Every structure is written in structure tokens, then in C-alpha cells.
Amino acid sequence: MENYLPHIAYDSVIFGFSGERLKILLLEYHNTGWLALPGGFVKQDENLDDAVHRGLQERTGLDKIYLEQFHTFGNVNRHQPEVMKTILEASAFSLTEYALLLDRFISVGYYALIDYEKVKPQPDALSDSIDWYFVDELPPLIFKHEEIVQKALASLQFNLDRKLVGMNLLPSKFTMKELQQVYEAILGEKLRRTTFQRKMLSLGILERHEKRFNGKAHKAPYLYSFRASSFAIDR
Amino acid sequence: MENYLPHIAYDSVIFGFSGERLKILLLEYHNTGWLALPGGFVKQDENLDDAVHRGLQERTGLDKIYLEQFHTFGNVNRHQPEVMKTILEASAFSLTEYALLLDRFISVGYYALIDYEKVKPQPDALSDSIDWYFVDELPPLIFKHEEIVQKALASLQFNLDRKLVGMNLLPSKFTMKELQQVYEAILGEKLRRTTFQRKMLSLGILERHEKRFNGKAHKAPYLYSFRASSFAIDR
DNA sequence: TATTATTGTCTCAATATGTGACAATAATAG
DNA sequence: CTATTATTGTCACATATTGAGACAATAATA
Structure with missing residues (x-):
């Protein structure tokens, strides 16, 4: 963890289209059943955009992903160390080694558009599974991620006719x-x-x-x- | 400095309208003649938006400022410690005490719209003066701030007919x-x-x-x- | 061969925008 | 006091865009 920037994260809202409705990818954390957006951290000498591409590449296997940054979330009330603590414990991660993760984070939101058919989602070390959920029937998410999804969707709507x-x-x-x-x-x-x-x-x-x-x-x-x-x- | 979040900053593009052209506020740093956007840092327990409001309040004296966050800049090539070092030295700031400022920062860009007539700009500890400059005749800026201004302007144009x-x-x-x-x-x-x-x-x-x-x-x-x-x- | 569901295109109506014309009017010059 | 000047507010007409329905074409099925 020490080669990542502290206090800075990204969250990604990965949109896919299946049949007739929009879906997004959500992670389920080990043993807790908690759902959240896939996110990640930025390395000390890595461009922010590159960090997000790297994370999405790991999770979707896709190489050239269409990404748009849409908002940065910096409210203090997003900080819920007890939730992160539970997640780390549930995965048997050392709380001392990963103490940084309990700090406050400012998170940059990105949305991605991908071809639903081409993706085999991969969970990460903290999560059991990663799966598609309908945007208009989202289950409860931790870390106020519903707000991030809503803002991503609003941004996508707003950009609809100037971006392809x-x-x-x-x-x-x-x-x-x-x-x-x-x-x-x-x-x-x-x-x-x-x-x-x-x-x-x-x-x-x-x-x-x-x-x-x-x-x-x-x-x-x-x-x-x-x-x-x-x-x-x-x- | 130790009660601020490391690696995170904001830059503000403060628009005013005088007569017939758009202007923005720029700081001039002590003894260097270098120009840059007014920016600042976020306290450990402060909302990002509040930090920006606080900074603008200090510089413009205005209380309720119209602010829009438009982009977060996270490229590694924005990091120019030697420039910051020169600025600190020119103001006789201790390099050891302010060592954090030499680190890489990820900066959240905000633009503000204010009534040009109502403002008496105030310089901060690092800067000699703060003054209005025409957006379409910008002098050279440090830290690639031209890019930030261009993006702010594009965003303002894009929002023009849905925001008042x-x-x-x-x-x-x-x-x-x-x-x-x-x-x-x-x-x-x-x-x-x-x-x-x-x-x-x-x-x-x-x-x-x-x-x-x-x-x-x-x-x-x-x-x-x-x-x-x-x-x-x-x- | 008739039926069915959907597609591609056309037409006409309703709105919205581009473009110029014109009268109204506040100050100034004579 | 009157004519002149530089705007401003509004209208009229042309053009462009969008809404809404009609209709023929057509791939599979009954």
C-alpha cells in the first residue's frame, strides 16, 4: 500500500447494455454481502486516468475502455472507517498493514461504457464476486455509492448527444x-x-x-x- | 500544514464580467513575477466544497459564491517541485516545514462566477497581488494552469443554457x-x-x-x- | 397465398430559429 | 422647438427542426 497516494481513490460506474436495460457492475465483499462500486487507488507516479484504466482492465479484461471522469466526491460524511474495518477483517487483511484504508478518502468518479457481451468480470482480493445489476433496481450499496451512480447516470444523460x-x-x-x-x-x-x-x-x-x-x-x-x-x- | 490532507489541492477559476469581456483572477507570487490560479488545500475534517468556499471567501470577501466543480487534474506531469521550491524560497518559507507542498498534488478544478463590481481581491501569504486578466489574453501561467482555465471555460460554455x-x-x-x-x-x-x-x-x-x-x-x-x-x- | 409484425420512408402540422424591417424614444444639435 | 442620431422593443416572413401519423415493403408463419 505504501506506494499509493493516501486519501485519494477512484470509483467507477461501469455501464453495460443488455437487451433493453442499463446495467452496472457491482462488487460483493467477502463474508459481508455488502455491495459497492469497483474502485481503486492511484500509485505515487501514476496518472489518475491511467490508474482507472488499469483497474478496469484488471476487472473486465478490456483494454481500450471508454472512460469519462464526471465528479469528485469530497464530503467528510463519506468517511466510514468502521465499514472499511469490517471489510478488511472479513477478508482477514491486517489492520495495521492496511491502516491507510481506514483514513478519509476523496474519490474521483469515472463512468465507463462497455460492450456487455465482451466482458468476463473478475473479482478482486477483497470481493467474492462482481456482477451486473440493473441501474433502475439497485440494491443498497455501502459508502453512499448510490449517490455516485445517480450522478454518473445524470452525467451520461447530459453527454448523450455530444458524445457517441x-x-x-x-x-x-x-x-x-x-x-x-x-x-x-x-x-x-x-x-x-x-x-x-x-x-x-x-x-x-x-x-x-x-x-x-x-x-x-x-x-x-x-x-x-x-x-x-x-x-x-x-x- | 499538518492538519491538511496531503496530495490534494483545488484550483479555482474565478470569472468576472467587466464591460464586455470575461476576466479571471490570477495571483502573482512574491519576487518571481509568476502567475497562477488561486488555489488551496483541504483540511482533514473539511468538506471539499467547503474548503473551496473558504478559500474564495478569503480572497474575494464574498460569502455566497456560485461554484461549480468541473474537472479533477491528476496527471503526473503537473508535478514540478522545483517551481514550488522557488516560490517558497522567494517568500522565505521554510522548506522543511512546508516540505509537503513539494509533493505531487491531485487538484480539483472549480470555477466561480462573481459580480465583478463587488470584489476587492486579497492576495495570500505567498503572493504579492491578485488581479483581473482577460480570459482571451492570458499571460503565461505556471503549473500548466492554462489547461485548467481552458477546461473551465469549456465547461462554462457547455453549461450556459441550463444554468442561470x-x-x-x-x-x-x-x-x-x-x-x-x-x-x-x-x-x-x-x-x-x-x-x-x-x-x-x-x-x-x-x-x-x-x-x-x-x-x-x-x-x-x-x-x-x-x-x-x-x-x-x-x- | 393470406397474415403478422416490424421497418423504412413520406407527408403534413406544429414549433423553433434566422433575418430583416420598422416604429418608438431619449438625448443632442441646430 | 424641431430634426437628427443611436439604440430598443416588437413584428413579419422565411427557413429549419421536430412531432405525429400514414403507408407501402418485406421476412417469416399459418
């Missing part, structure tokens, strides 16, 4: 309907099909490919992908 | 032209007078008062203020 959010939550080829479902899941409201389709096509960021014959009794939809040139927008 | 920015940069009563000038200064572009006026009035957030007779040879403009109920929007 869909690009990161969907596989490389997708139907218009799937894209619309991503938007609806993020905004939490239904959108009008024709208006949405017209708008997306008018932006000129989509490329149309072959149709997808999905065995359903109706007209097959086209597949789309984001144009390579769209990557240049606002990054 | 004008409310904080103008006195309580102002003309439509003054309000437009604030928008133009922030966006860095000219806006069409009639469209702007129509838009602002249609939002229903302005209250119209008596006219201002300013001794000029033309029709006198109405004074406006923000409706009290507008305060409820998005805060």
Missing part, C-alpha cells in the same frame, strides 16, 4: 432499434421511432450495411455501424 | 444588452439581437422593471432581473 455513447455500449454492427433502445435506457423514457431514425440518419455518423435476417416474421432491419470519421467528434 | 449563468455574473438588475454581452463573452461569438431577446423573454425567467435612463441619445432600455422562482432550476 451508443458506439461504446453496442457491438460494432447494430440495428436502428437497438440504438434507440440504448438511448431510451439512458434517458429513461420512450422515444418516437420515426423521429429518432430521421435524426440519427441526418447526423451522417452511421453507415448502412447488409440486412439482418433474424428469423422473425417481418421485414428485416438494416445493420448500421458508426463511421470511422465519427471518432473525431469531440474527444 | 447570467444571474451570477451580473448585478441584480441589468439590461437585455448586458445579458447578451455576457453570453457573447462566454461563447466567444456574436449573437443576433432579436433572436436572443425573443429567446430570453420566452423562457419566462426574467422580470421587467423600470427603464434605465443612461443619458445616451436613444430609447432607454428596460432593466430586467431574474425571477426568484428561477433559482429553483437545476441546482
Whole structure:
């Protein structure tokens, strides 16, 4: 622990899209059943952004993850040493060696967008499991992490039309309907099909490919992908 | 220094509006002529937001300042101990007592919007003077603070139409032209007078008062203020 | 071959924005 | 006292964007 910066942590809200709803990854700590966001610490000579990438890489196996920093949480009332103490004890970690973890932390919040299908989540040393949970049906979390999730979601909504959010939550080829479902899941409201389709096509960021014959009794939809040139927008 | 959190700082970009352009406050350090953003540190048992408010209160004398956190800067290459060393020496501060200041810091960026007329800036122990500088004609700054200013400005622009920015940069009563000038200064572009006026009035957030007779040879403009109920929007 | 569910596109209506015109008016010059 | 000047407030029209529904096309099924 001594080669990490004290008092500084990050928490990550990792969004994935499955079927029709948004999910996030949550850790469950050993023996306590407590759930929390995956987080981590920053090494003495490591960029903050790199620390977060490193942590996500370890947990998702993914290499190039879309990340946005959205807020830094610095309230004193987030400090709950008794909770952290219980977590360390439940994992049989030495309280003297890891005493630093009982200190107050200021935490930088990041959200990540990943392709749900590509991920095999990996728990860390303190946690039993890591799994997907629906954003709109979150179980209770420790360390006021609900607040962090809400702020991440608000930030994602706010950024929705200037960043190419869909690009990161969907596989490389997708139907218009799937894209619309991503938007609806993020905004939490239904959108009008024709208006949405017209708008997306008018932006000129989509490329149309072959149709997808999905065995359903109706007209097959086209597949789309984001144009390579769209990557240049606002990054 | 020992009752402050190590490795954590904040930097503040304090915007004011004078006449027709945006300005920010910059500190000049003793004997070096070096310019930087006003910043500070967080006490062990102090909320991050409170620390920033405290710092701004000391420097501007203002009590209720509009503050937005916009980004946290955590790159290793921001660490320049030799620059800090020179600053401390130039102010005859003990390098052993203030050794903590030579460490790497992760800095949380905040921007503030204040009424230019109401402020009498106060320098701190390390600095000779604190003064207003045009945002679009910044002198060279230490610690890569130009980057912080640019990010603050981008964030302010991005928030312009969902937060009542004008409310904080103008006195309580102002003309439509003054309000437009604030928008133009922030966006860095000219806006069409009639469209702007129509838009602002249609939002229903302005209250119209008596006219201002300013001794000029033309029709006198109405004074406006923000409706009290507008305060409820998005805060 | 008719039916079903969904998709892609079009049309018309309703809003919103761009652009210029014009009258109203507070001070000044004559 | 009157004409001039520099704005300001408002309107009118054109253009662009979005809302809302209609409809033909079509892949699988009955």
C-alpha cells in the first residue's frame, strides 16, 4: 500500500447494455454481502486516468475502455472507517498493514461504457464476486455509492448527444432499434421511432450495411455501424 | 500544514464580467513575477466544497459564491517541485516545514462566477497581488494552469443554457444588452439581437422593471432581473 | 397465398430559429 | 422647438427542426 497516494481513490460506474436495460457492475465483499462500486487507488507516479484504466482492465479484461471522469466526491460524511474495518477483517487483511484504508478518502468518479457481451468480470482480493445489476433496481450499496451512480447516470444523460455513447455500449454492427433502445435506457423514457431514425440518419455518423435476417416474421432491419470519421467528434 | 490532507489541492477559476469581456483572477507570487490560479488545500475534517468556499471567501470577501466543480487534474506531469521550491524560497518559507507542498498534488478544478463590481481581491501569504486578466489574453501561467482555465471555460460554455449563468455574473438588475454581452463573452461569438431577446423573454425567467435612463441619445432600455422562482432550476 | 409484425420512408402540422424591417424614444444639435 | 442620431422593443416572413401519423415493403408463419 505504501506506494499509493493516501486519501485519494477512484470509483467507477461501469455501464453495460443488455437487451433493453442499463446495467452496472457491482462488487460483493467477502463474508459481508455488502455491495459497492469497483474502485481503486492511484500509485505515487501514476496518472489518475491511467490508474482507472488499469483497474478496469484488471476487472473486465478490456483494454481500450471508454472512460469519462464526471465528479469528485469530497464530503467528510463519506468517511466510514468502521465499514472499511469490517471489510478488511472479513477478508482477514491486517489492520495495521492496511491502516491507510481506514483514513478519509476523496474519490474521483469515472463512468465507463462497455460492450456487455465482451466482458468476463473478475473479482478482486477483497470481493467474492462482481456482477451486473440493473441501474433502475439497485440494491443498497455501502459508502453512499448510490449517490455516485445517480450522478454518473445524470452525467451520461447530459453527454448523450455530444458524445457517441451508443458506439461504446453496442457491438460494432447494430440495428436502428437497438440504438434507440440504448438511448431510451439512458434517458429513461420512450422515444418516437420515426423521429429518432430521421435524426440519427441526418447526423451522417452511421453507415448502412447488409440486412439482418433474424428469423422473425417481418421485414428485416438494416445493420448500421458508426463511421470511422465519427471518432473525431469531440474527444 | 499538518492538519491538511496531503496530495490534494483545488484550483479555482474565478470569472468576472467587466464591460464586455470575461476576466479571471490570477495571483502573482512574491519576487518571481509568476502567475497562477488561486488555489488551496483541504483540511482533514473539511468538506471539499467547503474548503473551496473558504478559500474564495478569503480572497474575494464574498460569502455566497456560485461554484461549480468541473474537472479533477491528476496527471503526473503537473508535478514540478522545483517551481514550488522557488516560490517558497522567494517568500522565505521554510522548506522543511512546508516540505509537503513539494509533493505531487491531485487538484480539483472549480470555477466561480462573481459580480465583478463587488470584489476587492486579497492576495495570500505567498503572493504579492491578485488581479483581473482577460480570459482571451492570458499571460503565461505556471503549473500548466492554462489547461485548467481552458477546461473551465469549456465547461462554462457547455453549461450556459441550463444554468442561470447570467444571474451570477451580473448585478441584480441589468439590461437585455448586458445579458447578451455576457453570453457573447462566454461563447466567444456574436449573437443576433432579436433572436436572443425573443429567446430570453420566452423562457419566462426574467422580470421587467423600470427603464434605465443612461443619458445616451436613444430609447432607454428596460432593466430586467431574474425571477426568484428561477433559482429553483437545476441546482 | 393470406397474415403478422416490424421497418423504412413520406407527408403534413406544429414549433423553433434566422433575418430583416420598422416604429418608438431619449438625448443632442441646430 | 424641431430634426437628427443611436439604440430598443416588437413584428413579419422565411427557413429549419421536430412531432405525429400514414403507408407501402418485406421476412417469416399459418
